[in-house]
Amino acid sequence: MPSTIRRRVPNALLDGSRPTAPSHIDGSATRRMAIVLVTLLGLTHSNPAVAQIEGFTEPHATIDLAATENGVVASILVKEGETVSKGQLLATLDTDVLETTLEVARAQMHSTGKIDAAQADWRSWQSKLDKLRELRTKGHASQTELERAEADCAIAKARLEMAREDQAISALDYKRIEAQLERRRIRSPIDGIVLKVFKDAGEAILPTSPNVLTLVELDPLRARFSVPTPQAASLRPGSSVLVRFPETGRQAIGAVEFVSPVTDAKSGTVPVAVVLPNEHGKYRSGVRCVLEVPPPAGAGGSTSENSANRATAPQKTDGPPGPNRKDNHV
Structure with missing residues (x-):
């Protein structure tokens, strides 16, 4: 959307009125937001060359x-x-087949019959081996019988380990089927x-x-603008900016999310994205909005002169997204 640049001084500053902030806002959040807003409005008041760039809002995520x-x-x-x-x-x-398979895997996972049988067999062979060793010391058993008993005992122990491994595999199979079931559930x-x-x-x-x-994410809301290169030089990611909504008369303080490092050669503008707080969906996606951009450094007065021009924050202004967003109504 082609950008338009207009010059305007806020009516609240021209007619001398001083709207006050709602009484429910207090503490450091009020002071921080008042400082940001007063600075932004002070720049507009002291320097009519503040650029107003038209853009549009969109979901933060689709x-x-x-x-x-x-x-x-x-x-x-x-x-x-x-x-x-x-x-x-x-x-x-549909999960009918998987749920039946899950029940089978659950039964196998909790089954202990194979382990109990293998353990009993191993203990029997271990007892026989102990007796043969005692008989061998007395010369009543041959070495061959002892070696055969040792091999049978080792085989029985291996069968016990296999039964335990089978149970562990059944538990993993149960988790696998659970994961398959979860993949058939669509969550936000x-x-x-x-x-x-x-x-x-x-x-x-x-x-x-x-x-x-x-699904769309509308809190926060994103606003996109095409800012002329000279004005874009004053914008930095994370900095606070004032965004107005002409159709509703509302305005909000947003945070610059992205400033493109590349200027569009055809229009001479820089794509800029601003994130706006949108609690309770007070701003619509897809509507026109206006970004207030201070003039480049050295054009229209110094920062100290601008910051000296302080005004009381107007109503219907919201702060940038952050941990204190609920207190950002000035």
Whole structure:
């Protein structure tokens, strides 16, 4: 989308009004957000050359959830537009055969008959070997008989170890089937919203159409802009910027997520992405927004002059995503 640059001074600063912050905000979060907002608005007020770049919002993430195995959809547990949390079960494939196989593996895993029989056999041969050794010392048993008993005892012990190994393999087989069952359960990898459901219960999952549903992450929200190269020079990843929504009159403080190192040769602009807090979905994805970009250094006044021009933060302003996001309403 081509970028447009306009110049504007906030009305709240022109008419001298001083909106106050809501009383429920306090502490260091209020002071930090007030400093960021006052600085940004001070730059706009003291320097009318602040660039206003039009852009649009989009989901922070869009995920097409696909089944990892072929089969028939057993159930769809969500609807389009429903809010889901990370790890929530969204859909399942048919699991009848695997569940039966799992029961067999569980029985084999807990079976101890082979181990008990092998252990009893080994103890019997060990007892015989001990008696033959005693008889051999007294000359009542031949060396051949002793060696044969030693071999039989070793074989019995090996059979006991094999029984134990078989039980361990059964336990691993049980875990393998459990993993296969889990692969037939589709869970949400994010906290988001169901945008589209592609399958209904009873439909087949094929290699050509594995997608079951689409999720979007709207908190935080991402805004994309094409910023002219001179203005982009003042932006750094992690820095705070002011984003306005003309249609609703809202504004938010976001964090610069990405500044492309390459300027588009055709438009002379730099792709920039900004992350915005979007608790409770107050901002829509796909709408127009405006990024306030300070002028390049040396153009339109010094930083000290701008920071000296402080104003009270206007209402309807939200802070950048972070641990104190719930206190970022100024």
